[in-house]
Amino acid sequence: MLKHISNGYVAKGMINxxxxxxxxxxxxxxQFKEGFNLSRNAMRLAGLVELIGSVLLLMSVFGxxxxxxxxxxxxxxxxxxxxxxxxAGHGLKGSKGALKYFGLNIVNFFETxxx
Numbered sequence: 001m002l003k004h005i006s007n008g009y010v011a012k013g014m015i016n017x018x019x020x021x022x023x024x025x026x027x028x029x030x031q032f033k034e035g036f037n038l039s040r041n042a043m044r045l046a047g048l049v050e051l052i053g054s055v056l057l058l059m060s061v062f063g064x065x066x067x068x069x070x071x072x073x074x075x076x077x078x079x080x081x082x083x084x085x086x087x088a089g090h091g092l093k094g095s096k097g098a099l100k101y102f103g104l105n106i107v108n109f110f111e112t113x114x115x
Contacts, residue, residue: 010105
């Protein structure tokens with residue numbers, strides 16, 4: 001039961017993060033361009049991958065494969081986000097949220113590997 005709560009927590013946070021990107025929000029696009037030197041298309045792609053990965057995490061009650069695919073998708077985006085935050089000079093403090101979700105996803109992924 002705890003693993004489903006953890007998956008739901010990560011999914012909720014990532015959905016909230018992905019919606020402005022998917023909706024092509026002007027302020028978010030400007031932050032991506034100025035802060036990370038990423039285009040609007042890269043922002044929308046990241047938001048779409050986050051959204052799909054989050055939905056897969058929410059489907060964790062139906063099977064472990066959903067968690068595995070969702071975790072992999074989200075951790076690819078989160079890994080790039082962590083790298084871009086550090087590259088932009090924000091340091092670990094700036095990437096704190098991404099690190100939190102990345103760590104929870106790692107724990108959730110390894111939980112699916114247990115029998």
